[in-house]
Amino acid sequence: MADLSIPRDELRQAREALAALRVATDFQALDQSWIGLLKHLERCWYKTNAAMNYNTKWQGWTERGRIEGLRKTDQLLAYLRFARGAEEHGIAPITLKQPGGIAINPAPGSNTLHLEKLTINNGQLRIESKNPYQVVVRPAQYSLLPVKNRKDIYPVPQMHLGQPLSNASPVTVATAGIDFYSAALDQVSAMFGR
Numbered sequence: 327m328a329d330l331s332i333p334r335d336e337l338r339q340a341r342e343a344l345a346a347l348r349v350a351t352d353f354q355a356l357d358q359s360w361i362g363l364l365k366h367l368e369r370c371w372y373k374t375n376a377a378m379n380y381n382t383k384w385q386g387w388t389e390r391g392r393i394e395g396l397r398k399t400d401q402l403l404a405y406l407r408f409a410r411g412a413e414e415h416g417i418a419p420i421t422l423k424q425p426g427g428i429a430i431n432p433a434p435g436s437n438t439l440h441l442e443k444l445t446i447n448n449g450q451l452r453i454e455s456k457n458p459y460q461v462v463v464r465p466a467q468y469s470l471l472p473v474k475n476r477k478d479i480y481p482v483p484q485m486h487l488g489q490p491l492s493n494a495s496p497v498t499v500a501t502a503g504i505d506f507y508s509a510a511l512d513q514v515s516a517m518f519g520r
Contacts, residue, residue: 328381328518333373333511337504340366344500353423356468356496360421363500364410370507371397374514381518389517393510402486405473406503409480412473420473421496426466433458470496 343363350356371393378384397403413420428451432439436458443454453459470482482494486502 328377328514330374330377330511330515333370333377336366336370336373337507337511340370340500340504340507344497344504347500348497353466353468356423357421360496360500361413363503364406364413367406367503367507368410370511374511378514378518384518387517389513396487396506400485400487401481401483402491402499402502403506405470405480405483406499408475408478409470409473411475416474418474420471422467422469422471424467424469427464429462429464431460431462433460468496470494470499 340363343359343366347356347359347363350359378390384390397407409420412418430439430441430444430453438457439455439459440457441453441455441459443452445452451461453461472479472481474480483499484491484494486506491498491502
């Protein structure tokens with residue numbers, strides 16, 4: 327009977343990193359959560375292999391081979407695997423951080439903008455103008471970048487297990503990864519105990 331408590335703890339820490347990612351409000355917290363999640367997901371699978379290597383049936387178990395194959399061929403799983411490696415061993419960024427901003431433009435159909443007064447007080451924007459204007463708010467964005475491993479480039483995943491992802495946000499990608507490894511760990515537990 328294998329002791330899967332250590333891989334389960336890594337999965338728990340990945341879930342905690344996802345929870346922190348969901349509520350992060352600045353780029354540093356987003357990075358810390360995303361990088362932690364990548365690390366703990368990979369460690370979950372590595373620790374599962376380490377725990378199971380002592381079982382003679384582990385190497386021949388068909389499902390283990392399928393999971394290992396998916397980690398190489400599935401867009402999302404390969405991305406997560408190599409994003410962790412790129413972050414830990416490389417210097418190229420794995421995420422794009424775009425600060426938000428505000429633009430004040432002439433109203434559509436006009437090419438004139440003259441502001442008599444612009445005041446920002448306690449986060450409130452107040453504009454006085456005789457000309458019509460348009461305020462465009464661009465929220466900050468934190469998104470994934472393709473990652474490189476030696477000569478191979480792994481694009482931001484659009485698919486997982488043959489199904490399109492609803493989007494490629496870090497939360498969506500992380501959630502799908504956690505769900506996959508949680509199910510894999512449950513299968514190992516069902517087959518080999520604990």
